[in-house]
Amino acid sequence: MTENAWGYRETSGRLEGVDLTGYKVEAEDGSIGKVDKHSDEAGSAYIVVDTGPWIFGKEVLLPAGTVSRIDAAEEKIYVELSKEQIKSAPEFVREDHLDDTGYREQLGSYYGLGPFGGPFVGHM
Template sequence: MTEHAWAYKSTAGHLAGTDLTGYRVEATDGHVGKVDKHSDEVEDAYLVVDTGVWIFGKEVLLPASTVVSIDLEAQTIFVDRTREQIKDAPEFHREKHLEDPGYRSELGMHYGLGGSPYGGPMI
C-alpha cells in the first residue's frame, strides 16, 4: 500500500480521534511550536502549528505525512523536517488556505511531497 502525503504514516503511531491540540512539535533539529489545529480526515490530514516567537508567531500547515512519531504520554509530535524547512514554508492563513488546492500543491512542492494537492510520492 502506498502511503499518501496528506495521511499519517502507518508507523507514526497516530490514533484516529486523538486530540493533538496543544501537543509540542519537534523538528529534526529542535522545537518548532505547538499544534493549534489538526485534521484526521482521510487523505486530508494535517497539523496547523503555531510557531510562536521563533518566527514571529507564524502559523504553518504540515502535511500529516511529515509526522514520524507521536508520543502520547509526553504530548509531543516528531516531524521529519528541519526548523529551517518549516520556517521557509509558505505562510498559512486559516480563512484562505484550508480549502485551497493551489496552496496544498505549493506546500507539497515545498516539503518534497509532489505537486498534487492530494498526493504525490512519499519521501
C-alpha cells in the same frame, strides 16, 4: 514512508480519535511550537502549528505525511523536517489557505511529498 502527503504514516503512532491540540511539535533540530488545530480527514490530514515567538507568532500548516512519530505519553509530535525547511515554507494564512487545494499542492510539492498522492521522497 507514506503514500499520501495528506495522510499519517502507518508507523507514526497516530491513534484515531485522540485530540492533538496542544501537543508540542519537534523538528529534527528543535522545537517549533504547539498544535493549534488538526484534521484527520481522509486524504486531507494536517496539523496547524502555532510557532509562538519562533517565527514571530505565525502559524504553519504541515501535511500529516511529514509526521514521523507521535508520542501520546509525552504529547509530542515529531516531524521529519528541519526548522529552516519549515520557516522557508510557503506562507500560511489560515483564512485563505486552510481549505485551498492549490495551496496544498504547493505545500506538498515544497516538502517533496508530491501534490496529493505522491510518495514521500525525503528532504529537499
